[in-house]
Amino acid sequence: MGLFDFAADLGRKLFGKDDDPAEEIKKHIEEDNPGIENLDVAYNDGVVTIKGKADDPAALEKAVLMAGNVKGVERVEAEVEAPPVVETTEYYVIQKGDTLWAIASKYYGSGAKYTLIVDANKEVIKDADKIFPGQKIRIPKED
Numbered sequence: 001m002g003l004f005d006f007a008a009d010l011g012r013k014l015f016g017k018d019d020d021p022a023e024e025i026k027k028h029i030e031e032d033n034p035g036i037e038n039l040d041v042a043y044n045d046g047v048v049t050i051k052g053k054a055d056d057p058a059a060l061e062k063a064v065l066m067a068g069n070v071k072g073v074e075r076v077e078a079e080v081e082a083p084p085v086v087e088t089t090e091y092y093v094i095q096k097g098d099t100l101w102a103i104a105s106k107y108y109g110s111g112a113k114y115t116l117i118v119d120a121n122k123e124v125i126k127d128a129d130k131i132f133p134g135q136k137i138r139i140p141k142e143d
Contacts, residue, residue: 004064007093008052008074010134014116021050021072029066032123034082035059041067046074052083061138062123069124069135090139094131108141116140 015024021043029039035055038084042049046065054060068076092103100118101111108116118128120140125131 004068004076004078004136006068006073006136007134008073011071011073013071015070015072016044020136023074025070026071029063029123031067032066034062034066034123036063039063040062043073046072046131047077048073048075049077049079051079052081054080057082057084058089058120058140062121065121065136065138066101066123082139089141092139094133094135094137096133098131098133100131103139108142112139113142116142 014028015021021059022041025043025048026039026041026076029036029041033039036050036052036059037055040051050063050067054063059076060080063080063123064078065072094103100114104114104117105111114128117137117139118125121137124135124137
């Protein structure tokens with residue numbers, strides 16, 4: 001899947017100076033495991049490397065977003081075996097003032113379809129009313 005950039009100074013705070021960032025990020029991904037087997041996470045100076053085997057392309061995308069939306073992470077490198085991508089997924093970086101309703105209106109023509117975005121990002125968006133600028137999310141292709 002390659003390399004993804006994120007905003008290191010934004011995101012969910014998972015670790016402090018005495019914590020092992022790789023272990024905390026691995027636990028975070030495993031809490032809502034999106035479908036990654038034999039997960040291995042490394043952290044070095046703001047760069048997270050994820051290794052393992054993904055059940056499907058969406059599982060890999062979700063794991064990358066879960067790691068990337070952690071405060072202190074500026075890049076995620078994925079070295080994960082995954083089936084080939086069948087659907088086209090877009091990514092969106094939330095801007096100040098955005099709402100999921102407005103984002104859904106932009107991509108799907110109806111704000112009421114914001115639940116498609118929430119469902120595709122449930123590992124990243126725990127509360128539809130709590131998104132933050134700089135957060136990167138998946139915009140799934142509408143069926």
